[in-house]
Amino acid sequence: MKYADVAVKCPSYSPFCYAIPPHLNVHIGQAVWVPFGSRIVQGIVVQLGEIPSVNVVKEIDDVATGYPLLSPTQVELVKWISRQYLSSLFDAMALMLPPGFERKLATYFRLSGDQSGLSLLTPEQGEVLHFIEEKGRVSLRELGKKLGVGKAGRITDKLVNLGRVVRFSELEKARVEPKVIPYIKLVASKDDIAGEIARLKTTRAYKQAALLQFLAEESKPLPISEVRKRVNCSLKTIRALGSGHLFSIELVTVRRDPLAHFDIKPMPPVSLAASQQVAWSRIEHNGGKSTVFLLFGVTGSGKTEIYLRALAKTIAEGKRGICLIPEIALTAQTVERFASRFPGRVAVLHSALSLGEQFDEWWWTRRGECDVVIGPRSALFAPQPDLGLIIIDEEHEWTYKQEDKSPRYHARDVALKLAELSGASVILGSATPDVDSFHKARLGEYQLVELKERITSHGYSPLPEVSIVDLREELKAGNTSMFSRRLLSAMKEALIQKEQIILFLNRRGTATFIQCRRCGFVFRCPRCSIALTYHSVEKKLVCHRCHYALLLPVNCPNCLSSRLRFLGIGTQRVEDEVKRFFPQAAVLRWDRDVTRRRYAHEELLSTFRDRKADILIGTQMIAKGLDLPWVTLAGIINADTGLNFPDFRAGERTFQLLCQVAGRAGRGVKVGKVVIQTYSPENYAVQAAAKHDYVGFYDQEINYRQQYSYPPFSRFIRLVYTHTNDKLCQKEAERVSSLLLEKKREEVPDWNLIGPIPAFASRVRGRYRWQIIIRGSNPAQALSDITLPQGWTVDVDPVGMV
Ligand code: ADP
Ligand code: ZN
Ligand code: ZN
Numbered sequence: 001m002k003y004a005d006v007a008v009k010c011p012s013y014s015p016f017c018y019a020i021p022p023h024l025n026v027h028i029g030q031a032v033w034v035p036f037g038s039r040i041v042q043g044i045v046v047q048l049g050e051i052p053s054v055n056v057v058k059e060i061d062d063v064a065t066g067y068p069l070l071s072p073t074q075v076e077l078v079k080w081i082s083r084q085y086l087s088s089l090f091d092a093m094a095l096m097l098p099p100g101f102e103r104k105l106a107t108y109f110r111l112s113g114d115q116s117g118l119s120l121l122t123p124e125q126g127e128v129l130h131f132i133e134e135k136g137r138v139s140l141r142e143l144g145k146k147l148g149v150g151k152a153g154r155i156t157d158k159l160v161n162l163g164r165v166v167r168f169s170e171l172e173k174a175r176v177e178p179k180v181i182p183y184i185k186l187v188a189s190k191d192d193i194a195g196e197i198a199r200l201k202t203t204r205a206y207k208q209a210a211l212l213q214f215l216a217e218e219s220k221p222l223p224i225s226e227v228r229k230r231v232n233c234s235l236k237t238i239r240a241l242g243s244g245h246l247f248s249i250e251l252v253t254v255r256r257d258p259l260a261h262f263d264i265k266p267m268p269p270v271s272l273a274a275s276q277q278v279a280w281s282r283i284e285h286n287g288g289k290s291t292v293f294l295l296f297g298v299t300g301s302g303k304t305e306i307y308l309r310a311l312a313k314t315i316a317e318g319k320r321g322i323c324l325i326p327e328i329a330l331t332a333q334t335v336e337r338f339a340s341r342f343p344g345r346v347a348v349l350h351s352a353l354s355l356g357e358q359f360d361e362w363w364w365t366r367r368g369e370c371d372v373v374i375g376p377r378s379a380l381f382a383p384q385p386d387l388g389l390i391i392i393d394e395e396h397e398w399t400y401k402q403e404d405k406s407p408r409y410h411a412r413d414v415a416l417k418l419a420e421l422s423g424a425s426v427i428l429g430s431a432t433p434d435v436d437s438f439h440k441a442r443l444g445e446y447q448l449v450e451l452k453e454r455i456t457s458h459g460y461s462p463l464p465e466v467s468i469v470d471l472r473e474e475l476k477a478g479n480t481s482m483f484s485r486r487l488l489s490a491m492k493e494a495l496i497q498k499e500q501i502i503l504f505l506n507r508r509g510t511a512t513f514i515q516c517r518r519c520g521f522v523f524r525c526p527r528c529s530i531a532l533t534y535h536s537v538e539k540k541l542v543c544h545r546c547h548y549a550l551l552l553p554v555n556c557p558n559c560l561s562s563r564l565r566f567l568g569i570g571t572q573r574v575e576d577e578v579k580r581f582f583p584q585a586a587v588l589r590w591d592r593d594v595t596r597r598r599y600a601h602e603e604l605l606s607t608f609r610d611r612k613a614d615i616l617i618g619t620q621m622i623a624k625g626l627d628l629p630w631v632t633l634a635g636i637i638n639a640d641t642g643l644n645f646p647d648f649r650a651g652e653r654t655f656q657l658l659c660q661v662a663g664r665a666g667r668g669v670k671v672g673k674v675v676i677q678t679y680s681p682e683n684y685a686v687q688a689a690a691k692h693d694y695v696g697f698y699d700q701e702i703n704y705r706q707q708y709s710y711p712p713f714s715r716f717i718r719l720v721y722t723h724t725n726d727k728l729c730q731k732e733a734e735r736v737s738s739l740l741l742e743k744k745r746e747e748v749p750d751w752n753l754i755g756p757i758p759a760f761a762s763r764v765r766g767r768y769r770w771q772i773i774i775r776g777s778n779p780a781q782a783l784s785d786i787t788l789p790q791g792w793t794v795d796v797d798p799v800g801m802v
Contacts, residue, residue: 001020002019002020002026002049002050003017003018003019003020003048003049003050003051003057004018004020004026004047004060005017005018005045005046005047005048005053006043006046006060007043007089007093008034008036008041008043009041009043010036010088010090012089013082013088014089015046015047016034016036016043017052017053017054018057018058018059019052019057019058021059024060024062024063025063026045026048027045028045028046028047028070029046029069029070029071029072030044030045030063030064030065030067030069031043031044031063032062032063032064033062033064034058034060034061035058035059035061038160038167039107039167039168039169040061040168040169040170041169042064044097045068046075046078046079047075069096069101070093070096070097070383073387073418073421074096076421077096077417077418077421078095078096079092080417080421081095081407081414082407084409084417084796085406085408085409086780086794086796087406087407087408087794088406091406091407095381095407096383098383099176099358099362100355100358106139106140106169106170106172107140107141108137108138109137109138109139109143109160109166109167109168110137110166111129111132111164112163112166114163121162121164124147124155125159128143128147128152128156129159129164129165131143131146132165140156143156176355176359177359178253178360178363179254179255179256179360180251180252180253180254181224181225182224182249182251182252183222183223183224183249183251183252184221184222184223184224184227184238185221185248185249186215186219186221186246186247187245187247188245188246188247190216192246193212193246194216196212196246197209197212208240208241211227211238212241212246214227214231215227221252223252224249255360255364256354256356256357256359256360257357257360258348258353258361259339259346262332262335264336264339264340264343265340266340267340269308269309269312269341272305272309273459275301275302275453275460276301276302276305279295279297280306283306283309283310283449284309284310284313290419290423290425291425291426292416292426292428292445292446293426293428293448293449294395294428294433294437294438294441294446294449295427295449295451296430296431296433296438296441296448296451297429297430297452298452298663299431299463299659299662299663299664300454300455300456300461300666300667301451301452301453303393303429303451304334306427306451307391307427308337308338308341310389310425310427311323311338311371311391312341312342315371317388318386319386319387319389320368320371320372320384320385320386321384321388321389321391322373322379322380322382322387322390323373323392323393324376324379324390324391324392324393324400324411324415325375325376325394325625326393326394326397326400326625327376327399327621327624328351328375328376328601329621330601330626331348331374332601332602332605333605333625333626333627334374334393335374342371342372345370345372346370346371346372346373347365347373347382348361348373348374348379349361349362349373349374349375349382350375350376350378350379351378365382365383368385370384376399377399377400377401380411380414380415380418387418387422388423388424389424389427390415390419390424390426391427392411392412392426392427392429393429394429394430394624394625395412395433395434395437396430396432396433396437398653400412401798401799403798403800406793406794408793408796410799412428412434413797428446431659431660432659432694435652435698435701435702435705436711438694439712440712454666454667456629456667456668457629458668458669461666461667461671462666462671463662463663463666463692464634464662464663464665464666464671464673464674465671465672465673465674466662466675466676466689466690467486467673467676467690468676468678468681468690469484469486469487469675469676469677469678470678470679470681471484471678481577482569482577482637483577486675487635487677488581490633490635490673490675491582491633494632494633494673495582495585495614497632499630499670500611500613500616500628500631500632500633501614501615501631501632501633501634502617502618502628502634502635503615503616503618503634503637504617504618504623504657504661505569505574506619506620506642507533507568507570507571507619507641508570508591508593508619509533509534509535509542509544509570509571509573509593510534510566510570510573510576511534511567511568511569511570511573512531512567512568513531513534513567513568514531514532514534514552514565514566514567515565516561516563516564516565517561517563517564517565518556518559518561518563519558521556521557523541523553525548526548527543527548527764527765528543528546528763529761529763529764530543530544533570534552535570535572536572537572537593539551539552540552546764546765569637569638571589572589572593574589574617575617578615585614585615586612586613586615587613587615587616588607588617589616589618590616590617590618590622591618591621592619601621608628609628609630616631620657622661623657624660625660626664627667628664628667629667629668629669631665631668631672632665632670632672632673633672633673633674633675634664634665634675635674635675636658636661636662636674636675636677638677639654639658639676639677639678639680639686640678643680643686646760646801647800648710648801649801651683651684651685651701652701654683654685654686655697655701658676658685658686658689658690659689659692659694662674662692676690685697688700709775711797714775714776715776715778715797716773716774716779716798716801717783717796718771718772718773718794718795718798719736719771719773719793719794719795720770720771720793720795721733721769721771721791721792722764722768722770723791724767724768725768726763726768729767729768729769730756732770732791733755733756733770733771734756736756736772736786736788736792737755737756737772739786740772740774740782740786741753743782744782749776749781749782750776750777750778751774751776751777751778751779751782752776753772753775754773755770755771755773756770756771757770757771758771759771773801779796780796
């Protein structure tokens with residue numbers, strides 16, 4: 001007998017062991033049906049063996065797919081993710097299953113083989129039994145609709161207990177399937193067709209004759225819809241002609257290509273600049289070993305060209321690649337550059353595609369038909385065979401961490417593991433590497449490859465000159481506008497020269513909070529512990545945590561005064577202000593409020609790139625690797641928005657944002673200019689960003705991390721408990737904390753606790769939040785043999801602490 005460990009959809013960390021009946025051929029990564037409790041459910045095989053891991057073993061019921069859905073490497077990766085991020089095995093598995101692979105189970109009933117039981121049935125039970133017999137199989141849902149949910153449950157329970165009915169579960173019908181369309185294919189010989197055309201003409205069937213003529217000239221199979229359009233004929237004409245055995249109709253599977261609307265022109269490789277040549281030869285002559293490179297190149301240093309070369313080399317060696325980008329919004333730009341180098345060989349995978357497109361891209365990749373898959377973090381789990389290279393562009397971006405659901409993985413760390421398991425190389429690219437990555441490069445774990453020169457289509461160009469404006473001085477000089485005198489005059493000049501400007505502010509909306517002038521009342525979200533932001537375009541107060549919104553009130557609900565104060569600024573307010581100062585300028589705003597539609601990002605970016613607008617105002621989105629050659633001025637409205645965040649990464653985050661925004665300016669002919677407005681001009685992150693001095697920033701930052709034993713010198717696990725009742729929430733947090741402390745006393749481990757304390761937004765969507773942080777070299781140790789009840793979330797290596 002052989003045995004299989006199967007991951008089943010449930011919160012367990014471990015798989016369940018089943019015997020493989022001799023008639024089944026089962027592989028690792030395959031989907032199978034297994035008995036689980038009183039049901040039959042679908043699971044994925046993660047291990048095969050000769051010895052069962054438990055004494056009592058049930059048998060696998062059947063295979064669900066004839067072939068493995070996951071490769072053995074992916075299965076290994078699943079196990080690692082589950083261990084590393086303390087997530088259930090199935091949650092980790094779900095990352096890699098094909099799109100639309102249904103995970104929702106429905107309960108069904110069928111008659112059991114043995115109906116000889118003499119048990120007496122009540123009329124209702126008899127009726128249900130009869131109903132099931134008639135239909136062959138019936139879902140609990142259907143019975144519930146007929147009888148009411150409670151009753152359906154009771155009666156079927158009884159029938160199952162009596163042995164008359166078998167309960168089983170099945171995944172609901174697939175939500176997505178391959179798209180097939182009918183094609184017309186000529187089957188008759190040339191002579192026969194010529195004869196038929198002549199005959200049709202004599203019988204005055206001119207339409208049919210024209211149709212046949214067209215098909216004969218095209219000679220290849222064509223979709224019916226296309227034929228109808230091009231010949232301008234009806235389905236009836238086609239049918240009439242079809243009865244003569246001249247052609248057959250065949251169903252052809254077509255790929256729903258997400259790049260179909262792109263106009264991609266093939267482009268040969270450019271010749272490398274000297275700086276790129278040096279970097280490239282370091283990567284190229286690597287002796288074929290799998291290596292992690294940290295490509296540390298200033299903004300605009302031509303990193304993408306290095307990625308393309310590395311990929312071409314990988315392909316030449318018969319392997320394939322995956323390229324991760326930080327945002328779906330930026331897919332278009334990267335995809336265009338990759339697709340014009342490798343036409344027809346690029347797949348994209350992300351959640352903004354239709355399910356049909358995702359499905360087709362997944363299977364297209366799985367069949368080994370594309371050289372590279374591009375997408376945000378989830379693209380890492382594409383079933384790319386013969387993986388030789390993983391590229392992570394803008395590797396410092398926090399969007400690589402999945403925070404909102406389990407498994408809370410970091411795509412960079414998972415990529416490193418995947419590369420190790422599959423023997424692939426990794427290129428991490430950034431102008432502002434994550435402190436942890438740079439630390440590893442310094443330790444020699446990664447090969448550091450540098451690009452110090454900025455390249456434009458006209459050769460090398462210096463980085464933009466940055467000036468810091470102290471906003472306190474502006475106030476002293478009587479300037480209360482959000483634009484300093486220096487920024488304002490730089491904007492004027494750029495507009496006169498017909499150059500483009502970007503303005504960055506890390507907050508959406510118009511005013512970040514509204515306060516009554518008389519009693520001090522502040523409008524807050526009733527479900528979250530944060531102030532509401534005013535959005536002037538929609539004339540609404542909006543909660544940025546839970547999207548709660550209300551029309552701007554006229555009066556204070558507390559004292560009925562109509563004198564409300566609008567405090568703090570957001571991107572909408574910047575837009576209003578720009579329009580006030582420069583009524584002639586064409587302005588675009590790029591934030592989540594305007595980019596909810598599909599292709600909204602693409603449209604916005606191409607409008608700006610085609611110079612149909614002068615000024616682009618945006619949030620983080622504009623800090624992520626955009627190449628906009630006509631921008632000569634970048635203005636940072638307020639550099640401090642992130643600095644005062646209670647998080648040890650606040651400095652790093654601010655530095656990255658400032659450098660990246662500054663990096664958008666001066667990527668064309670003219671040297672760029674950057675104005676950073678701040679109330680804390682002496683801050684080390686602001687100072688270093690103004691000098692484009694990553695290494696200077698890093699040296700200070702790493703000292704501070706070491707001094708306070710923050711990552712990379714320790715690791716964190718963040719535990720958050722949420723509950724609608726604040727007292728109960730606190731009590732549970734304290735209970736778990738004392739449990740942990742007890743364990744600590746017994747074991748003398750190298751970890752400690754921070755908290756329990758209320759999380760930074762202490763209430764979100766009506767639920768209170770308390771958190772405990774475990775810090776140590778191996779904090780997961782603290783949680784071994786502790787089971788957390790529902791309501792807790794576990795975040796290993798969190799990117800944010802609030
Ligand atoms: P990064 O990703 O480092 O910010 P990019 O790869 O976007 O930089 O390159 C910056 C600009 O320089 C792009 O417009 C790109 O087309 C151009 N470029 C890069 N390498 C070369 C080269 N070897 N010759 C000419 N132009 C180049
Ligand atoms: Zn009031
Ligand atoms: Zn809210």
